[in-house]
Amino acid sequence: MTDLTAGDKRALAIAMWDFSWLERRWPGGGYEDWEHALDGLVERGYDVVRIDAYPHLVAADPTAGFTLIPAWVMHHWGSPVEVTVSPMPALVDFIRLADARGLKVALSTWFRQDVADTRMEIDGPDALAAVWIATLDHIRDADLLDAIWYVDLCNEWPQLFWAPFTVPGGEEGTDDMLRTSPEGRIWTNHSLARVRRAYPDIPLCFSISAQFDTVLAEDVSQYDLLEPHVWMVLAGPRRFYDELGYDGRDPGQYALLADSAEKLYRSSPAQWRTQLSNLITDMADWSRWRNLPLVTSEAWAIVRWKDGPGLDWGWVKELCEFGVDEAIRHDRWRGIATSNFCGPQFKGMWDDVAWHRALTARIHGQEPLEPASRGDHRGHPAVIDA
Secondary structure, three states, X not given: OXXXXXXOOOOEEEEEEEOHHXXXXXXXXXXXXXXXXXXXXXXXXXXXXXXXXXXXXXXXXXXXXXXXXXXXXXXXXXXXXXXEXXXXXXXXXXXXXXXXXXXXXXXXXXXXXEOOOHHHHOOOHHHHHHHHHHHHHHHHHOOOHHHEEEEEOOOOOOOOOOOHHHOOOOOOOHHHHHOOOHHHHHHHHHHHHHHHHHOOOOOEEOEEOOOHHHHHHOOOOOOOOEEXXXXXXXXXXXXXXXXXXXXXXXXXXXXXXXXHHHHHHHHOHHHHHHHHXXXXXXXXXXXXXXXXXXXXXXXXXXXXXXXXOOOOOHHHHHHHHHXXXXXXXXXXXXXXXXXXXXXXXXXXXXXXXXXXXXXXXXXXXXXXXXXXXXXXXXXXXXXXXX
């Protein structure tokens, strides 16, 4: 098993296949042939793939079929219509195929909603730990624990979109308080400690994607790594989506992205890059202060994009390349994503094999980096004064 906290310190290239690996298995969905898709990941130079392990469904009934409600109808993660999946033995089959190709697997979960809303049975940190222990037991029984790089107990904790069981009936904003509250610390510390007692050799964490201004108040004493998801559009102080008038809930707003997103970026690219660089620096400083390694599996440009009319990948790849280089320079990341679109369903990104190979080579330290200026923190106070 790769130890994130000791030994080889070289960075690995990580791709996120979220819940798409199991839900997008129709012809043309991108994951209908796992072997072909994984071969493509190796061809592009990646070392790790992060996927949803569906632990709540595995624990409920590992071989049952669960009908999942679409997370979105307009984005290309998961299925846009209801789909029935059986998490086992699919999970161990997928891990075995990845392992055979020398790929590590990072496990996470978006706690996908099925028609029975099984995730709401998680009524506290003991239950959260229990579903993960049950899932890891299956992987252990398949003799595949060595293929697991780390476990993220909940994607982008504690967003209610993914973890509504933390505050049943909670309204938007309730999760903001949970991250640094006594209740939130009980959720994270207790569940991490319990999983660690069962599986002491697996690095554990909760990933995050927002509230970066309060990370110093967050108790990460039980974490083995930090996994922030870092995008230019969420970095601040300028709010890219607000300036666009984009809220992400209207399927028709991809027309707005196609018409205006690149124009807004091109209007002041240095400012948007500086904003991203500042947040990357903040995360590196947080890592140094907490003495924990960093992994970022979703990152750099815009959160939502896909193949479609007017949705050009050029500026997205340009900004992602900048983000990769900035992360490399800080020498704190053990796992670096090239973007959050590194899957075969995003053909405009996936089909540019040379782009992926160039960036993964840089992550591995095989390509020299061109000198570039760091971000200027003036006007955007750093999380940590370094």
